[in-house]
Amino acid sequence: MDDLLESLWSVERPVSELRPGDHAWLCYETPEEQSFVTGPFVDEGLARGHRVICLAERAGGPVPGLGWPPAGGAVPRVVALADLPGPVGPAVVLEALAKEITLAEEQGCPVVRVTADMTWALRAPGGLEELLACERRMEGEVGPSTMVMAVCQFDRRRCGAEELSRLFTTHSVRVVPDPVFDDPVLRIARTFRPRGLALAGELDASRHTRLDEALCRVMEAGHGDVHLNMSGLRFIDLGALNLLAERAAERPAAVSSLVLDRIPAQLFSVVERVGWHMLPGLRLGHPS
Structure with missing residues (x-):
């Protein structure tokens, strides 16, 4: 099933070639695979002066696929699940990310990069339907953007085949690691x-x-x-x-x-x- 889904992508980009308007899908199986995309996505953004927004369980804690703190002086802005008003679901997270994007726009940031591992949201009652609605909204907002790019991450080990098949249709791009x-x-x-x-x-x-x-x-x-x-x-x-x-x-x-x-x-x-x-x-x- 996974190989079939991946063969259907019309747009596949190495992580270094992502651009504003890309709402990208990363379906990983190991932390190593996750880090080969998330790490360069964040590091390149920080090095180029982009606003980088990451989702994590708590402020100061590890960022999925990245660890903490990142290498170098600059650090991403973290939206911490623990600090959001409960009950926390995909819609609450999306609103928090949207506020950070708006703030970046107001502060004149040239490019905004967003990355979030949303696998956890599938385990809540009604989580898949709520997540699908949020992903469609994200696609509608990021797709036409000239400054925002996003990488949505999902752990294939914790997702069912039907969940993956429905979620992948809400993303316009599949992101893969850069070649060695x-x-x-x-x-x-x-x-x-x-x-x-x-x-x-x-x-x-x-x-x-x-x-x-x-x-x-x-x-x-x-x-x-x-x-x-x-x-x-x-x-x-x-x-x-x-x-x-x-x-x-x-x-x-x-x-x-x-x-x-x-x-x-x-x-x-x-x-x-x-x-x-x-x-x-x-x-x-x-x-x-």
């Missing part, structure tokens, strides 16, 4: 379901270091299998394959194996013929 590396030849992007990297373009000797850096970061940050989605690769040299074999053999103890997924047919035959997939810690996953 991107140039005219090669693109390396983080993936989270499954955890790993997606490669696209051509991987030659001049970009081995970029792949190695990205792969080592992923391997050091978690446990279980690390997957490489290779469906977008048009070319990979033997040196890169040797590099993958070396990293698989030297993998941290918490990493089960390095899995090569969706290998293009021409590369698959090379891997099988040479026998790379039989090396320690390296195995073939989903076919192309």
Whole structure:
């Protein structure tokens, strides 16, 4: 269901390319995935002098996907659930956020960034319907705006399939993490379901270091299998394959194996013929 929903988006943007008028959807599965969007969204806004408004449980407490305090001197304005008049629901939160946006406009802020994890609202009686109404209102107000952009976050582990399918229709944009590396030849992007990297373009000797850096970061940050989605690769040299074999053999103890997924047919035959997939810690996953 989740993959089907994500395939229906007409607009998908990396977080650094969000713009005023974007009412964006982030459906995450782990805190790491959440932080790869929320962190850059907030940090870039603060660095550029934007007004950044975040929703948190309490003032001075952790901001979902961000932690506290953020890096650097500037901090976002926090709307604290604990300080809002109860009972607190989506409508109360929306009014509080609207007041902060109006204040920013009155103070001449050039751009306003809003981010809120609204998963909690689904657990209250009638929470889904109230949240849908608020999201539609937010879409109607943010969409035409020339200064406001918003990222609405939902934890897919705590949402039902029907809830997700209804909520996603109230957002105009799906936001994804920025690529780890991107140039005219090669693109390396983080993936989270499954955890790993997606490669696209051509991987030659001049970009081995970029792949190695990205792969080592992923391997050091978690446990279980690390997957490489290779469906977008048009070319990979033997040196890169040797590099993958070396990293698989030297993998941290918490990493089960390095899995090569969706290998293009021409590369698959090379891997099988040479026998790379039989090396320690390296195995073939989903076919192309």
